[in-house]
Amino acid sequence: MTREQHGVSAVGAGFDRSAATYQDAVAHNRIGARRLVEGMPTGDYRAIVDVGCGTGFASFEMIHSRGTRRVIGVDASPAMMEVFRAAAEDMPEVSVDLRVGDASALPVDDASVDAAVSTMAFHWFPDKAAALSEMARCVRPGGVVAVLTAGRGTDGELLDVMRAMDPPVPAAWTGVFEHIHRDVREMHGLLRGAGLEPLDVWSETRWRTAPVDAYMARLQTVASHLSSDLPPEEAAAHGQRLGDALAAASGPDGFAYSFVKLFAVARRPG
Numbered sequence: 001m002t003r004e005q006h007g008v009s010a011v012g013a014g015f016d017r018s019a020a021t022y023q024d025a026v027a028h029n030r031i032g033a034r035r036l037v038e039g040m041p042t043g044d045y046r047a048i049v050d051v052g053c054g055t056g057f058a059s060f061e062m063i064h065s066r067g068t069r070r071v072i073g074v075d076a077s078p079a080m081m082e083v084f085r086a087a088a089e090d091m092p093e094v095s096v097d098l099r100v101g102d103a104s105a106l107p108v109d110d111a112s113v114d115a116a117v118s119t120m121a122f123h124w125f126p127d128k129a130a131a132l133s134e135m136a137r138c139v140r141p142g143g144v145v146a147v148l149t150a151g152r153g154t155d156g157e158l159l160d161v162m163r164a165m166d167p168p169v170p171a172a173w174t175g176v177f178e179h180i181h182r183d184v185r186e187m188h189g190l191l192r193g194a195g196l197e198p199l200d201v202w203s204e205t206r207w208r209t210a211p212v213d214a215y216m217a218r219l220q221t222v223a224s225h226l227s228s229d230l231p232p233e234e235a236a237a238h239g240q241r242l243g244d245a246l247a248a249a250s251g252p253d254g255f256a257y258s259f260v261k262l263f264a265v266a267r268r269p270g
């Protein structure tokens with residue numbers, strides 16, 4: 001099935017473009033997936049759904065450390081899932097079933113898996129309440145929903161730089177922040193709203209410094225869809241100006257920025 005048949009947004013097309021370089025550009029995501037999985041309670045996790053699975057970081061953690069043997073991966077980007085499919089070929093003992101789909105209408109049967117996991121994708125889901133309700137629907141009673149997402153404050157220094165730019169950058173580049181990030185309290189409320197019992201909700205704030213080129217490369221990898229309405233040369237010109245502004249705001253080690261990881265582990269009542 002194609003992404004168009006599912007009506008999944010431009011986000012998937014953006015990640016199609018990033019798929020080949022994704023693994024290296026966001027190596028931190030692999031560590032985040034490990035920390036989320038470590039935070040899940042002991043239990044039977046033979047069958048899972050990985051929502052916004054991308055190249056499979058969360059699934060591989062579940063396979064290696066929680067005995068998962070059946071994975072349904074759902075993602076808006078076929079190209080990201082191709083990377084996942086190729087990596088899974090070395091594991092004939094694991095059934096990996098990858099499906100193009102939207103987080104707010106998961107192509108997964110009711111109560112058919114032991115856990116729903118989702119790493120570094122939830123912030124891109126436009127309807128977060130629907131996505132959590134869908135994850136809750138797919139897990140069996142007593143099953144676990146575990147989400148890692150970007151929390152409020154992530155890249156706040158970038159937002160400050162962009163807000164000070166004149167002429168301004170495209171409104172989508174600054175406006176997106178409010179839509180994507182949540183904090184621990186908001187996540188708690190979302191879990192409860194989906195009928196889930198929160199077990200642990202926590203955040204970690206990291207302060208990182210990166211050369212501007214590397215920082216811009218990460219933005220391009222994870223957020224190119226925010227420029228999909230612009231002619232490519234116009235997007236490139238805005239990107240060049242942003243790079244210059246970030247360089248001007250940088251110290252000797254590069255651009256310093258915050259990265260907030262928000263973790264949530266919850267249970268579907270038995």
Ligand SMILES: C[S@@+](CC[C@H](N)C(=O)[O-])C[C@H]1O[C@@H](n2cnc3c(N)ncnc32)[C@H](O)[C@@H]1O
Nearest residue numbers: 015052053054075076077102103119120121124
């Ligand atoms: C930053 S990647 C994260 C991939 C992987 N889970 C990881 O931890 O590295 C975000 C993924 O979410 C997918 N995605 C974004 N919005 C989606 C939606 N509404 N439904 C399904 N997948 C979506 C993208 O296509 C992309 O593969």
